[in-house]
Amino acid sequence: MSETGSPPRAILRDSHASRLIQAVAGLLDRPMAWIQRAVGGRGMAYVFLAPNILFFGLFVFLPIGINMAMSLTGGTNLFLSERPFIGGDHYRGLMQCGSYLDPASCREDHFWKGVSNTLKFTLFQMVAMVGTALVTALVLNRKIRGRGFFRAVYFFPVLLSPVVVALIWKWILQRDGLLNGAITLAGGEKILFFVEPGWAMFWAVFVSVWAHMGFYTLILLAGLQAIPADLYEAAEMDGTKPMRVLTRITLPLLWPNLVVVLVLVLIKAVQTFDEVFVLTGGGPGTATLMVVQYIYETAFANQVQNFGLAAAASMLLGSLLFALTMLQLWIARRKAA
Amino acid sequence: MAGLVLKGIGKSFGPVEVLRGIDLEVANGEFVVFVGPSGCGKSTLLRVIAGLEEVTAGTIRIDDEDVTGQRAAERGLAMVFQSYALYPHMSVYRNIAFALENMRLPPAEIEARVRRAATMLRLTDYLDRKPGALSGGQRQRVAIGRAVVRDPKIFLFDEPLSNLDAELRVATRKELAGLHAEIGGTMIYVTHDQVEAMTLANRIVVLNKGRIEQVGTPLDLYNRPANLFVAGFIGSPRMNFIRGRVGPEGRLVTPDGKVTLPLPPGLAAAGEVTLGIRPEHVAPCSAGEADARIAVELVEQLGSESYLYGTLADGTALTLRSPLEDPARRGEDVPVRFDPARLHLFDAAGLAIRP
Numbered sequence: 001m002s003e004t005g006s007p008p009r010a011i012l013r014d015s016h017a018s019r020l021i022q023a024v025a026g027l028l029d030r031p032m033a034w035i036q037r038a039v040g041g042r043g044m045a046y047v048f049l050a051p052n053i054l055f056f057g058l059f060v061f062l063p064i065g066i067n068m069a070m071s072l073t074g075g076t077n078l079f080l081s082e083r084p085f086i087g088g089d090h091y092r093g094l095m096q097c098g099s100y101l102d103p104a105s106c107r108e109d110h111f112w113k114g115v116s117n118t119l120k121f122t123l124f125q126m127v128a129m130v131g132t133a134l135v136t137a138l139v140l141n142r143k144i145r146g147r148g149f150f151r152a153v154y155f156f157p158v159l160l161s162p163v164v165v166a167l168i169w170k171w172i173l174q175r176d177g178l179l180n181g182a183i184t185l186a187g188g189e190k191i192l193f194f195v196e197p198g199w200a201m202f203w204a205v206f207v208s209v210w211a212h213m214g215f216y217t218l219i220l221l222a223g224l225q226a227i228p229a230d231l232y233e234a235a236e237m238d239g240t241k242p243m244r245v246l247t248r249i250t251l252p253l254l255w256p257n258l259v260v261v262l263v264l265v266l267i268k269a270v271q272t273f274d275e276v277f278v279l280t281g282g283g284p285g286t287a288t289l290m291v292v293q294y295i296y297e298t299a300f301a302n303q304v305q306n307f308g309l310a311a312a313a314s315m316l317l318g319s320l321l322f323a324l325t326m327l328q329l330w331i332a333r334r335k336a337a
Numbered sequence: 338m339a340g341l342v343l344k345g346i347g348k349s350f351g352p353v354e355v356l357r358g359i360d361l362e363v364a365n366g367e368f369v370v371f372v373g374p375s376g377c378g379k380s381t382l383l384r385v386i387a388g389l390e391e392v393t394a395g396t397i398r399i400d401d402e403d404v405t406g407q408r409a410a411e412r413g414l415a416m417v418f419q420s421y422a423l424y425p426h427m428s429v430y431r432n433i434a435f436a437l438e439n440m441r442l443p444p445a446e447i448e449a450r451v452r453r454a455a456t457m458l459r460l461t462d463y464l465d466r467k468p469g470a471l472s473g474g475q476r477q478r479v480a481i482g483r484a485v486v487r488d489p490k491i492f493l494f495d496e497p498l499s500n501l502d503a504e505l506r507v508a509t510r511k512e513l514a515g516l517h518a519e520i521g522g523t524m525i526y527v528t529h530d531q532v533e534a535m536t537l538a539n540r541i542v543v544l545n546k547g548r549i550e551q552v553g554t555p556l557d558l559y560n561r562p563a564n565l566f567v568a569g570f571i572g573s574p575r576m577n578f579i580r581g582r583v584g585p586e587g588r589l590v591t592p593d594g595k596v597t598l599p600l601p602p603g604l605a606a607a608g609e610v611t612l613g614i615r616p617e618h619v620a621p622c623s624a625g626e627a628d629a630r631i632a633v634e635l636v637e638q639l640g641s642e643s644y645l646y647g648t649l650a651d652g653t654a655l656t657l658r659s660p661l662e663d664p665a666r667r668g669e670d671v672p673v674r675f676d677p678a679r680l681h682l683f684d685a686a687g688l689a690i691r692p
């Protein structure tokens with residue numbers, strides 16, 4: 001036991017980097033000791049927390065508060081002091097529908113179109129993302145040649161900025177793009193991917209899966225590798241067929257990671273904006289318009305900038321995300337227990 | 338009928354040769370124990386038999402069928418892993434039933450078999466628990482239960498007791514012996530604990546550096562070790578070895594000539610030899626009947642017996658066991674006698690010289 005404890009410390013003591021760190025940290029000793037004398041041992045905890053709380057308050061809590069206030073006030077002025085209080089009018093406006101099943105019957109038809117598109121997108125994307133990430137992780141978990149290479153390849157798109165991803169695929173998919181070039185070469189007819197609503201939604205899902213799958217693959221791969229190898233040997237001794245090993249051993253033991261991935265994918269999908277916006281512009285028509293794009297356009301891109309309405313929509317989206325995040329935390333905590 | 342026949346088994350991991358030329362026959366119902374120092378290839382040999390590792394040479398036959406190319410799942414063997422390898426997400430019941438479900442036995446039959454195994458292993462109260470909520474000994478029994486229900490052709494155990502504390506290990510050892518007596522299966526058991534080997538085995542296979550050094554009953558190995566390695570490995574504390582050459586009067590003379598010792602009677606030996614004698618076969622005696630004297634360096638009093646660690650006049654270390662409490666003190670010079678019937682002699686190559 002003591003052996004496991006001592007070598008890291010020895011490394012820490014001996015490496016040059018750590019000596020440098022210690023030297024720098026040494027400079028802080030005196031001021032820290034001075035502060036601690038002033039605020040006491042308990043107070044020190046708050047001193048250390050302060051920078052983060054300040055940052056968070058300034059860039060998260062304060063904006064949420066302002067957003068809230070925006071959503072309850074009307075007019076086109078950006079300054080709260082100049083905006084008249086109108087109560088829940090924006091919320092009521094958003095909710096005003098002939099039938100909730102038909103976006104066109106709503107006062108804010110684009111909002112509801114966005115909701116329905118986002119739901120569709122989220123559903124397709126979750127299935128496709130979790131499915132491909134799972135299969136990829138299962139394959140990469142085997143002892144195949146060039147495993148490290150493939151892991152890097154699948155992870156690489158995660159490092160790209162969403163706009164770059166969208167531009168790459170736009171270049172491939174546009175009317176005279178790479179894919180249509182290949183189709184024409186093969187003797188086929190050009191397909192106008194961004195003109196047909198079905199294709200546009202398909203590629204929106206496809207591109208976002210392509211871009212983010214590597215990240216979820218990595219999480220699942222970590223989960224797979226945490227399953228002890230001897231369980232598979234025991235299963236082999238027990239005469240278990242490969243499919244049954246997958247369904248009775250691998251998937252149940254991977255389940256906690258799968259749930260985490262599912263919830264993360266869900267949270268990300270609901271917020272989808274930049275990739276799809278750059279790729280399709282929400283079109284054709286409103287076929288791939290997402291809720292976030294509606295919010296963005298209502299506040300900043302439309303002729304009349306309706307900050308209040310956009311703020312109300314983002315409050316609704318925000319509360320949904322809050323609920324999902326709570327769900328994720330609850331699951332993560334249950335997993336730890 | 339031979340249950341298991343290994344012929345010329347070799348196993349390499351890349352350039353590393355871990356097993357070479359292993360020939361072994363295990364009869365049905367036999368309890369065979371593999372012992373040997375760490376890294377000698379015991380686990381590898383067991384995994385080769387199980388089918389979890391492919392051989393690089395040789396053939397494996399089980400019940401007269403060549404299974405060399407078969408996967409582990411097809412061989413019908415059961416293995417108890419050192420780590421137990423219980424399925425953490427399944428209840429004890431499901432763990433034990435899993436293999437039976439794989440065989441698609443009727444549910445009533447599965448239930449009956451699991452209950453029977455659980456009763457035998459005193460697990461009936463824990464069937465609904467997950468392995469995480471069991472003690473080490475209970476997990477151990479679940480692992481055994483998982484093997485027992487399948488009624489396998491051969492049971493394979495890889496150091497199944499090494500994660501238990503000393504007391505539980507002794508208790509479980511006895512249970513295993515009882516289990517073997519009760520169900521009478523063929524069992525192959527890996528351990529590096531020679532007490533486990535001596536107490537459990539019908540036959541012991543001593544492995545060293547990927548080879549079999551000797552196969553025999555526990556007492557065979559104790560009384561007639563085939564070579565220096567087995568002589569030194571079986572028995573605790575280990576056998577004393579005194580190197581020298583056969584002198585003019587048929588006695589052993591150490592290289593510096595300071596010590597002469599009797600040789601076992603009736604052996605034709607000459608040249609460089611090693612004399613072996615176990616600590617329990619050396620005894621303190623009166624000065625008159627002494628074969629040698631040792632300078633005591635350490636005395637261990639265990640109550641029921643004591644061990645004296647010392648050196649002969651030429652500096653060779655010698656350990657002896659003395660009954661009950663021994664009054665000897667560190668630094669004393671003690672006359673000792675060697676039991677002539679218990680002397681072992683090995684030639685320059687380390688092989689036992691036999692009449």
Ligand SMILES: Nc1ncnc2c1ncn2[C@@H]1O[C@H](COP(=O)(O)OP(=O)(O)OP(=O)(O)O)[C@@H](O)[C@H]1O
Pocket residue numbers: 350353355373374375376377378379380381382529
């Ligand atoms: N997968 C592997 N790849 C390479 N070498 C291996 C592999 N498995 C085992 N070895 C080597 O084979 C040798 C025998 O290993 P094995 O596990 O059979 O030893 P053992 O007798 O069971 O030892 P222990 O008592 O420590 O369990 C060791 O030197 C080990 O390093």
Ligand SMILES: [Mg+2]
Pocket residue numbers: 379380381
């Ligand atoms: Mg081993």
